[in-house]
Amino acid sequence: MTDKTLADPKPTRDTTSDDKSPIARRNFLLGAGTAVAAGLATPADAQQPRPAAAAPAAPVANEPEPFVTLTAPEAAFIVAAVDTLIPADELSPAGSDCGVAVFIDRQLGSAWGGGAKMYRSGPFHKGKPEQGYQLALTPREFFAAGIAAANAWTRKTYGRDFDLLAPAQRVEALKAMEEGKAEFQNFNARAFFGQLLAITMAGFFSDPIYGGNRNKVGWKLLGFPGLPATYADKIDAYRNKRYVAEPQSIADFS
């Protein structure tokens, strides 16, 4: 994510101080209010189509990107959540700095987020857990409802929205959701956390073409070489020996 570029205009950021200014971040996300919702608060340079030649292989990690579907409060929640699930340390920048919030936004705005390939006819019954997902909500709607329920719960429990909590409180709040101890109104906190964690991990580890895993940080963390993954000539040579390669993604071959 990119909001911190405004909160902290230095071109190179100390990623280890990631969680220090949640208020400033929120001010960016919420401050312009309707302007953000209308997509007008994006810095002018980000609205210009980027000529492909201007940014060849060099990633533009800090460049702001507008959201396609998340509202300002939703974006603030998602940024805070992914930065808590994937905090900055020596192994990687924080989740939003790896593009994970942008990834989630794009996914929720995709056909998948709109419920493509999903059976959506009623009647709707809760069913047993063995019967799987039975809500009428698309993934986009599920996250909208889940974020609203999570913020309502943190307001009740901590007196403020999730993204305004101190880092330690965010961890505590997410743990409560994970363990099903957070009591959301009319929404399953544990199911919501499960989906939030799943989409965060997908964003951290998928090909960077989808907006996450920026600079292939997720793949570097694992030692995953990415493409082209043709190893017939390497199986024997690297038996019991680590195969190290600078990871390559789809864009590197395009």
Next chain:
Amino acid sequence: MATKLKEVDAVMVGMGWTGAILARELTKAGLNVVGLERGADRNPAEEFTLTRLRDELRYVVRLELMQDNSIDTITFRNAPDEMALPIRRFGAFLPGEGVGGTGIHWGALHWRFLPTDFRIKSVISEKYGAKAIPETMTIQDWPFSYDEIEPHYDRFDKLCGVSGQAGNLRGKIIPGGNPFEGPRSNDYPNKPIKTGVAPAMFGEAAKSLGYHPFPLPAATSSAAYVNPEGITLGPCQYCGHCNRTACEANAKASPNVNVMPVLRVEPKFELRTKAFVTRLIYDKQAKRVTGVAYTDMKTGEEYEQPAGIVVLSSYVFGNTQQLLLAGIGEPYDPKTGKGVVGKNYGYQFEAGGEAFFEGREFNPFMGAPGMSVVIDDFNGESFDHSGLGFFGGGYISCTSGGAPPIGGRALPRGEPRWGAGWKQATAKWYRCNTRFNTQGSVYAHRDNFMDLDPTYKDALGRPLLRMTYNGTENDHTMSRFLVAKLEGVIRAMNPTHYEVHHRPKNFTIVPYQSTHNTGGTMTGSDPKTSVVNRYLQAWDAHNLFVQGASVFPQQHGYNPTGTVGALAYWSAKAITEQYLKRPGPLVHA
């Protein structure tokens, strides 16, 4: 009103493995064949390409090649007294859609059933007494023997360019192969895929315990190979992306690569995609299916396609649903035990584990299913079940199919799932863990069946198929036995840390487990206890031939596709050599 088309000699309902094989065999016999496929065409030249396929999010997570549940799904419940609810997105199993069907995204683990599997009810009765089989266990003998099917197994092996190490060549036990397998008339077409580091450790450990490890047979060609259709395959690139994806190297077998290129240039064959067959048109008096009704999903137009022969070659669910909708065969009633259509639904009872070896380098992203090592000492009736409290079994493997970054990460239990600690643990364990699987059988039970759902409908207004399934005490006991054996081998591998996973008490439709659904239109020697005869010809419609794993009377401890392909050739031979000469029932009840 539906437009009635000109009659053709044969029509295929579904163009996966069995549709492609039957279409090929029938056109070779001179018939004009139409292949109807409800999904899209999937042409390897366009779709099975790099960089496209190296996209875990698209294929593995968002299920690019799988059935569109907004059009059609099934409903599910654990027991007959529960209300079934629709599976809104497939999870536990993932039927494919489009040309190639589930044969594109499979893991290509290529097995034969044991000779004793084909007469399992008789073998158990002979060994343990007629009363040994519980009344609720509705297993049946197959109406043919392993020896009868073997030449067709052999043909399908060659079509797929299977890689493996024979263990029983015409009765001679070959060291390094599976000594428990039935005799094969020929060696595998290709040498085994190279064994992975962790599976090799598993093999050593298994050997030290007196078991018989061998490389897992896989329909991924280990070297360049020309199959009998003249198509050049392989070699496997060990990319680690087999599962849920296609193969750009033409190494992993699929209908699209191994058969379709021949059909696409065959003048007697016509492929119609986005052609959703809604109904078999059944003339009950004449005991014939006169054709099929389908909807063109591009235009919404409805058509009737008359045909001399109808081959039902969709997935297990579609096959069973079509027969129930058309009223072909008596629907199964679990209360009375009467009826056959929908009876003996089966699944694969998988469990497993993981082991972590601190400091080792497995390069887990280099993967191919055939890199796995297996022991088959505890499958079917290859071992004595006296006093064990169950029948059945399965193979046990150390797998090496690749470790894509979103779904291929494992952590020891107790490690955090997120946060700074999670990152450290992930960096530490990703490259040095390995996984294990037990491929358990599912022996049919009276209460596990399929029928039509009374409430939910598909996009074309047809009732959904309803699945009623739960794991049985027999199968749970079997699975715990296999996992205990697995645990013994893992311990002998001396890992830093390991864990094993048993199946939950109730079957649940998430997360993913196996796409080995079976039964519903089972084959047998008596129309009272089966839907199709030994040639997969419907007892109640002599020009209808039902293909695929829906004809399995129960599921054995192996992946089903090897047997599905073999039975397609077996059935095709009966059609071309017997039925075409004298159309009518091939077996008289």
